[in-house]
Amino acid sequence: MSGAMSWPFLRLYMLVLLYFSANSILNVIIPLQGESLGASNTTIGLIMGAYLFTTMFFRPWAGHIIQKHGPIKLLRIILIINGFALILYTFTGLGGFLVARMLQGVSTAFFSMALQIGIIDALPEKDRSQGISLYSLFSYIPGIIGPILALGIWQGGMDYFTVVMIAIAIFTGLFGYSAKMDKAEAQPVTNNAEQEVSMFKSFSQLVKNPFLFKCSVLMLVASIVFGAITTFIPLYATQLKSGNAGIYLMLQAGTVVFARFALRKKIPSDGKWHSSFIMGTMFILAVAAQCVSFSITGGAIFFYVGAILMGTAQALLYPTLTTYLTFVLPQMNRNVLLGLFIAMADLGVSLGGVIMGPIADLSSYSFMYMICASLGVAMIIFAYDRRKMFVGEYKKNFF
Template sequence: MTTDTKLAARRGRLAVAAMFFANGFIIGSWAPQIPLVLSRLGITETTLGLLILVFGLGALVAMPWCGYLMARHGSRAILRVFAVLSSFALLLVALANNLWLIAPAMFFLGGVIGAMDVAMNTNAVVVEKRLGRAVMSSSHGFWSLGGFAGGASGGLIIQSVGHLPHAGMVTVVVFAIVAVAIGMLVEGERPAAQEHARFSWPSNPLVYLVGFMALFSMIPEGAVLDWAALYLQQEMGSDIATAGFAFAAFSATMAAMRFLGDGVRNRFGAVATLRVSALIAAAGMLVAGLAPHAWLAIAAFAFSGLGIANMVPIAFSAAGNQDGIESGTGMSVVTTMGYSGILVAPSAIGFLGERVGFAIIFVALSGLLVVVSLMAGLARSADFVAHQPAE
């Protein structure tokens, strides 16, 4: 590799990290906006849950379409487009003042965020090939840092100047990050133009069980993102600034553990790491649901983030290394199942939360995480990653 090629790859690594941060910053900034949608539109938690479902559907529609576009234009071009569009998406939601406007705005927000997510993950793989070392775990760490920054600052800014100026500030910050990073992105080889075979579902049942592990790992993450702030505000009486720290603390611990995750997994193995991580996450979620006051719940959400941080990356690695299944096929099944947990399941949680309260839901979610711990042996194929050449 020439010096210029190495420099371009390193710049590409910084650029894709910036994209992950920007994407996480938008999601983190959206979290403290969620409770205000109830008051400013005068809707119920069930209606808000349906709007969040629209967000999820937008993402699930856009994700495969993004893959189709990347096959023809490459990840760099598509990431550039959706990163720019994502910069303005939260502002559109904040400007919407009735259900007829906010529903399409939510679909757009979910669509561009989801498509950007696929494109930046694909571009991270390109960077890994250029550098000859893994960057995916730390890339997701930058996403969590962005989520922390957006969540921690969002509640304070909204309380000080209102939801609309906050959305405008988010737009300016994200667009500035994207504008700087966009020219440094690297491009991989594009597939030759050809008729693409239709997707076929694999017959190996193990890949679907791994998919359920990813699903059970991501449902709690989606619940914290979409409902933790409302839980603290309505059931514990906290103000909006305090409520915003729930997802911020969760994201902060996830970010820290994701930067450490590769080393932990290489030392202890994927199965042991997943089993202990799931139990840590379950304990945190249980305490959050039983907490008598807001700050203990915030601390519990932070503790849960330590466990959840590396559960999904391990599940994805296991999916990509299943015997007898193409890596891309296994990955597509597990990512689709997993992302439905963070994009679609929270709408059902909102429906139930309105009727039974969110405390009991977070207690129930700890049970899902215990199930993941019991299923951890299915992640044995992820240990293949530990045998890759060291940096």
């Protein structure tokens, strides 16, 4: 096999799988443990949201540092911080969970940027979308088994939780310590100080760069929906007559994995904006959220259909927008701007817990997911763009 499926890249994908395996368990354990300790939905949302809010804050700096020093030099430090965070979960309460989530957020900001930048820089343009899609696919594979395992841990006792977290920390650290990248990947993207762009000036590109702005808004709003699902499904499922959070999350993650692999060659990788493709993806997202909302009265069939549709939307949206941006962003500060875009995804997931938690407290989970569906409908309209601007034309006019 060659390209995105060659052995060096498969090894990196396996590291991604190990790294994100803990989150598939924590996404179920933390809400359940928080509720058992008397925490409100708002508090649970804040703890869950702290992870990706911290990731969002550090992600642009991660892109900047990796651009200067290269991705491989940071991996070992990242994995040590992540291991400490996982162990911290095993002997602390809600306060310790908050600290651990923030530590995880810091390490994830650097880990994901290091691997994604390495993949983007090492692959030819025609294979970029496959590489990004496979990276994201392997980050979701743990979600197939993790939720069921988490429910088993919850029912069996938190002693099992301690063993599993320590084991994940050790195995991820050992595997990551021995991971290697090709020489081209290990080198910094640029060592030319004259080509460096101020990070703070790059923040303005979120508004000034029309394509970065459009992609960031779409990713932010969609991620709010994804975050609300991840945070509150374990609690919402307990209100359904026959709904099971583990099965829902397993179906959603399984759909992401299947769709990312099966459709990896269908994701646009030509640097053009495909309005119909993005609008269709946002339509799937809106229908998914509405199915979850309606399941409180419609039953488990709508609950699980919502899981499949939500997984499909997740599988398509992120690699499509990320691949598109690798073509239209200027090479000189592409990594920093990609970091800003991915930070919007992190912010959205975080806000999905922080904003939607109070809405659920004031109304209900069903109404909160109806709000999520409305956000998806708004993004269908926002995704439309009748302009057919090519990469070269955009760079000539804008830069």
